[in-house]
Amino acid sequence: MTERLALFPLGTVLFPGLVLPLHLFEDRYRRLVSDLLDRPEPRCFGVVGIELGHEVGEGAAHRLAEVGCVAELRESTQHPDGRYDIVTVGSRRFRLKELDRSRPYLQGEVEYLPEDPGADPWPVARHVHRLYRLYRHRVGASGAGRLAEEKVPAEPVALSYMIAASLVLDGHDKQRLLECEDATLRLEAERDLLARENRILEVLPMIPAGQFLDGSFHPN
Numbered sequence: 135m136t137e138r139l140a141l142f143p144l145g146t147v148l149f150p151g152l153v154l155p156l157h158l159f160e161d162r163y164r165r166l167v168s169d170l171l172d173r174p175e176p177r178c179f180g181v182v183g184i185e186l187g188h189e190v191g192e193g194a195a196h197r198l199a200e201v202g203c204v205a206e207l208r209e210s211t212q213h214p215d216g217r218y219d220i221v222t223v224g225s226r227r228f229r230l231k232e233l234d235r236s237r238p239y240l241q242g243e244v245e246y247l248p249e250d251p252g253a254d255p256w257p258v259a260r261h262v263h264r265l266y267r268l269y270r271h272r273v274g275a276s277g278a279g280r281l282a283e284e285k286v287p288a289e290p291v292a293l294s295y296m297i298a299a300s301l302v303l304d305g306h307d308k309q310r311l312l313e314c315e316d317a318t319l320r321l322e323a324e325r326d327l328l329a330r331e332n333r334i335l336e337v338l339p340m341i342p343a344g345q346f347l348d349g350s351f352h353p354n
Contacts, residue, residue, distance in 0.1 A: 136231055139204070140166050140179040141240040147308035148181040148203040148224045150249075151292065152299040158218040162238040167218045170207055177207040180244060181222075182230060183309050201247070201313045203227050224295075227312065252318025255290035262321050265328035266297055272335035273302070294320040301327060 142163065148154050158164060170177040182202030205222035212218050228244035235241075263286060287293050298311040298320065307327060314320035 136243045136245050138234070138241055139228070139244045140169070140237075141198075141202070141230075141233075141242045142166070142179055142181050142205070143184050143198055143240065144181050145184050145305065146181075147183050147305060147312055148205060148222075149295045149299045149312060150203060150224045150226060151295050152224045154181065154205060154222045154224065156218075156220050156222065158220065164216050164218060165237075166239045167207070167210060167220060171210065176225075178204050178225065179207070180228060180230075180242060181205045181224070182242075183305065183312075185309075198230060198233075199309055199313075201227060201229055201309075202244075203312065249291050250316040251290045252316030255316075255318040255321060258318060258321045258325060259288070259290045259293055262293070262297060262325050262328065265325060265332060266300075268332055269301075269328050269335070272332060276335060290317040290321060293317075294324065297321075297324045297328075301331065303327065 142156075146154075158167060166179060170179065180202050181204075183199035185197045185199050204225045204227075206225050207220060207222055209221040210218055211220075226249070227247040229247055230242050231245055232243040233240060234243070266286070287296060294311075294314075294317040298308065301307075301324070303311075311320055311323060314323060
């Protein structure tokens, strides 16, 4: 079964549980928020990655990723000139089936994806947890400063998304993690990525840390 969902193309991958603040100034996205606020909660739209092109400007051309994530609107502040500052939290993944351009902002027919832990995720989850602790230590030692304390979830699905949201990776790797069919496959991919990043940080410890996890992940 599919559902119609307003879409926000973005050059960032949103994961379930990740907090995503947005500053909206284009007319079409002001309209999107206004339409959402006219509805009862939960007020949701879809964040979908841009694989080619850019998201800024009316008529911007882009190719969208096949899999995106629902963003649940949690807070909104409207400025006198009509701009919005909003805070959203990622909830569930979807597969984009068809685009609808009949409104000022994009809409899509989406199919929601299951959250399957996969076959025996616990051994790889424990391994990933160890690699992640080492990764945080090395990122902190690289000049990123003291990293905020965090509670790492033990449950494999939540762990897989927290790790995916935390790693400093390019958009292609992030999208690949979002698209994994189950948590076991995602954790196995993260195990390999963490091993790679830990090797790099050991040799070149001054790699920029980027936006590291700082309490902006909620386990829903």
